[in-house]
Amino acid sequence: MVRTAGPEGKGSGAAEDQCPGTAGMRRVGPWDGGDKDTSAEDSKNRDVVVPVANCGIQEYNSNPKEHMPLQDYIAYWQEYIQRGGSSPRGCLYLKDWHLCRGSPAEDLEDVFTLPAYFSSDWLNEFSDALGVDDYRFVYAGPRGTWSPFHADIFRSYSWSVNICGRKKWLLFPPGQEEALRDNHGTLPYDVTSSTLMDTHLHPTHLPSSPALEVVQEAGEMLFVPSGWHHQVHNLDDTISINHNWVNGCNLANMWHFLQQELQAVQREVGQWKDSMPDWHHHCQVIMRSCSGINFEEFYHFLKVIAERRLLVLGQGEQGELGPSAGLGLGLQQAAFDIGRLAEVLASVVEHPDFQRVDTSMFSPQPWELLRQLEDALVATRAL
Ligand SMILES: O=C(O)CCC(=O)C(=O)O
Numbered sequence: 001m002v003r004t005a006g007p008e009g010k011g012s013g014a015a016e017d018q019c020p021g022t023a024g025m026r027r028v029g030p031w032d033g034g035d036k037d038t039s040a041e042d043s044k045n046r047d048v049v050v051p052v053a054n055c056g057i058q059e060y061n062s063n064p065k066e067h068m069p070l071q072d073y074i075a076y077w078q079e080y081i082q083r084g085g086s087s088p089r090g091c092l093y094l095k096d097w098h099l100c101r102g103s104p105a106e107d108l109e110d111v112f113t114l115p116a117y118f119s120s121d122w123l124n125e126f127s128d129a130l131g132v133d134d135y136r137f138v139y140a141g142p143r144g145t146w147s148p149f150h151a152d153i154f155r156s157y158s159w160s161v162n163i164c165g166r167k168k169w170l171l172f173p174p175g176q177e178e179a180l181r182d183n184h185g186t187l188p189y190d191v192t193s194s195t196l197m198d199t200h201l202h203p204t205h206l207p208s209s210p211a212l213e214v215v216q217e218a219g220e221m222l223f224v225p226s227g228w229h230h231q232v233h234n235l236d237d238t239i240s241i242n243h244n245w246v247n248g249c250n251l252a253n254m255w256h257f258l259q260q261e262l263q264a265v266q267r268e269v270g271q272w273k274d275s276m277p278d279w280h281h282h283c284q285v286i287m288r289s290c291s292g293i294n295f296e297e298f299y300h301f302l303k304v305i306a307e308r309r310l311l312v313l314g315q316g317e318q319g320e321l322g323p324s325a326g327l328g329l330g331l332q333q334a335a336f337d338i339g340r341l342a343e344v345l346a347s348v349v350e351h352p353d354f355q356r357v358d359t360s361m362f363s364p365q366p367w368e369l370l371r372q373l374e375d376a377l378v379a380t381r382a383l
């Protein structure tokens with residue numbers, strides 16, 4: 001785990017102990033207290049509608065979510081504290097709030113400063129380029145709110161910074177989750193549940209390989225590697241910023257995950273393979289709805305990221321590289337990225353299920369893009 005001070009640094013005194021209304025979240029807004037007059041901004045932010053999960057109700061391996069005005073959530077939270085940590089409305093957790101997407105700020109840097117280690121972030125680069133949902137989230141909730149056991153979307157990395165409060169993370173290295181499955185093969189909702197000790201229900205559970213437990217303090221950042229399952233508990237009233245991200249270092253993990261997802265869909269609907277025309281196409285449609293992406297969209301993702309790097313390298317070769325072609329990318333970074341993109345794209349174009357996708361309208365054609373990437377690599381090595 002990498003730990004480092006968060007954007008606001010560590011230790012802003014009493015503000016850390018109490019979130020609603022007093023947090024040290026300087027420029028983000030909604031809870032920003034302090035001396036300056038923030039009333040106009042506050043009232044604008046309080047109109048924002050935010051997603052809220054009910055941590056007390058299990059719905060499959062997650063919690064049901066509703067949307068409510070931020071000001072209602074803050075009122076709920078204040079009341080929850082006044083009642084000593086309970087509410088007739090249950091234990092509500094504001095989570096997966098796309099604060100940046102909803103922000104009027106032109107630039108992410110106007111909302112908060114992205115740590116340099118995490119700046120190569122293709123998921124958010126892609127969603128920004130398309131103007132669609134990003135993978136930048138705010139989590140905020142009272143002590144006792146929690147996130148059930150899961151691995152992150154597309155086997156991405158994630159990072160989390162506590163603006164205030166503390167989180168307890170229960171982390172399992174890739175593969176270790178297998179021992180936690182129940183006798184139907186289902187992963188647990190809550191790894192702290194005593195039902196895991198029932199050897200009939202969980203025949204492969206090994207109490208000898210417990211979770212890696214990490215307490216993330218206020219102002220600390222935690223990095224979750226690809227494919228690590230985790231469960232997270234807020235030990236105090238806590239506000240955090242969390243991003244999911246993919247880059248050249250975990251792109252192959254994402255591609256591996258997508259192949260597994262397709263195989264899982266194909267197994268589920270295997271009985272209709274021979275009787276259903278377009279069965280392969282339907283598998284891609286189902287995959288998209290279950291996993292959020294299919295092979296066609298993955299190609300599109302690779303293409304958008306690749307073309308931006310090809311542009312940087314092309315401009316670099318012609319000596320035209322101003323401030324990294326406006327992408328914040330250096331030549332070496334672009335060349336590294338292209339190497340990783342070429343490796344994964346080579347595997348994608350060879351994949352029988354990708355070969356079944358109708359690519360006739362794709363521009364460039366996948367083979368052509370792969371050739372461009374390989375040519376760019378050769379040219380870079382010659383420099
Ligand atoms: O903070 C939480 O409740 C969950 C965070 C999480 O799962 C993540 O950042 O990947």
Ligand SMILES: [Fe+2]
Pocket residue numbers: 150151152158230
């Ligand atoms: Fe997560």
